[in-house]
Amino acid sequence: MDLSGKVAIVTGSGRGLGLAYAAELARSGASVVVNDVDAAVAEEAVRSITAAGGTAVAEVVPVGTSEAAQALVDRAVEEFGRLDVLVNNAGILRDSTLWKMTDEQFDAVVTTHLRGTFTCTRAAAIRLREQGEGGRIICVGSPTGQVGNFGQTNYAAAKAGIVGMVRTWAMELARAEITVNAIVPVAATAMTETVPFLKPYVDALQAGEPLPPYARQQLSFGAPEDAAGLVAFLASDAAAGITGQAIGIGGDRLALWSHPTEVAVELADGTGWSADAIAGIWSGAFAASQQTVGQQFPEPPA
Numbered sequence: 001m002d003l004s005g006k007v008a009i010v011t012g013s014g015r016g017l018g019l020a021y022a023a024e025l026a027r028s029g030a031s032v033v034v035n036d037v038d039a040a041v042a043e044e045a046v047r048s049i050t051a052a053g054g055t056a057v058a059e060v061v062p063v064g065t066s067e068a069a070q071a072l073v074d075r076a077v078e079e080f081g082r083l084d085v086l087v088n089n090a091g092i093l094r095d096s097t098l099w100k101m102t103d104e105q106f107d108a109v110v111t112t113h114l115r116g117t118f119t120c121t122r123a124a125a126i127r128l129r130e131q132g133e134g135g136r137i138i139c140v141g142s143p144t145g146q147v148g149n150f151g152q153t154n155y156a157a158a159k160a161g162i163v164g165m166v167r168t169w170a171m172e173l174a175r176a177e178i179t180v181n182a183i184v185p186v187a188a189t190a191m192t193e194t195v196p197f198l199k200p201y202v203d204a205l206q207a208g209e210p211l212p213p214y215a216r217q218q219l220s221f222g223a224p225e226d227a228a229g230l231v232a233f234l235a236s237d238a239a240a241g242i243t244g245q246a247i248g249i250g251g252d253r254l255a256l257w258s259h260p261t262e263v264a265v266e267l268a269d270g271t272g273w274s275a276d277a278i279a280g281i282w283s284g285a286f287a288a289s290q291q292t293v294g295q296q297f298p299e300p301p302a
Contacts, residue, residue, distance in 0.1 A: 001232045001238065002236075006031070006085060007084050008076075008087065009072050011088055011089050011120060012089045013035055013045060014034065018036075020227065021089060021231045022045065028236075031056070033076045034049070034056050034059070035063065038060070042059075063090040064115050064116045065119060072120060073124055084128075087140070087231060088137070088140060090113075090116055091158075093152075101153055113162065114161045117165065118165065121169060128176065135179075136179055136236075138180075140183055141160075143248075145158070147294055180244065181234050182245070184246055184249070184257060198219075211251065213252075215251060216252040221250055226250060266285045
């Protein structure tokens with residue numbers, strides 16, 4: 001992808017997946033605004049990108065508020081004269097089971113992920129519409145937001161909400177030729193290295209060892225760099241006709257997630273549905289179509 005002349009903001013791009021996205025956009029020719037809450041981390045990310053021949057500056061601000069969102073857009077315009085791409089990647093974890101989760105844990109995750117994605121997208125959309133040349137907005141979802149995960153009430157709510165907003169924004173911004181898509185990445189990061197069943201694969205990556213096909217294909221698990229190509233593609237002119245989608249990426253696996261849809265339907269004959277009537281038809285009409293929760297993986301090879 002040739003992104004020469006384009007300007008991108010990547011929130012939460014000091015390390016991990018965000019840094020991989022920013023580095024790939026810069027490698028493809030875009031000028032990038034790197035964002036992190038830690039100034040040293042942000043500056044080191046900028047140094048790594050510029051050392052590889054890319055163009056980047058840092059904007060140190062915690063994503064969530066309208067002021068932070070505007071600061072990011074203003075920095076892009078002040079440094080590079082325009083804005084073309086926004087990647088909403090910033091995120092935190094505050095995992096806890098429902099009965100132990102505090103208001104503060106819930107609010108912190110929702111503020112960064114959900115409100116941060118909203119405020120940054122709103123600020124970017126205003127600028128992109130003023131420019132009148134279209135644009136690309138890429139939001140980061142998660143398998144947890146698609147199917148749930150134990151101990152992640154706040155994270156699941158935020159990530160599911162992001163995909164819901166993406167579908168709405170794709171409609172609202174279509175006339176301005178601004179595409180809006182969600183990616184659903186899986187990779188070895190600080191957010192996944194504590195997952196017990198992924199630990200052997202995280203350890204292998206950290207040791208520089210190749211991952212087995214089961215990890216890369218069935219688990220969709222790999223390094224952050226494995227997910228970066230999708231961001232560069234969606235930021236490019238080649239993706240002009242793609243909007244409102246949720247696209248999975250990780251390891252060797254690329255997948256298009258479906259929108260939620262009805263999987264079984266029964267109709268009453270003008271009388272509506274009483275509780276007794278529902279009980280009478282449930283086992284035969286709906287039980288076999290009930291949906292699973294959490295990610296479902298095939299058994300690993302022996």
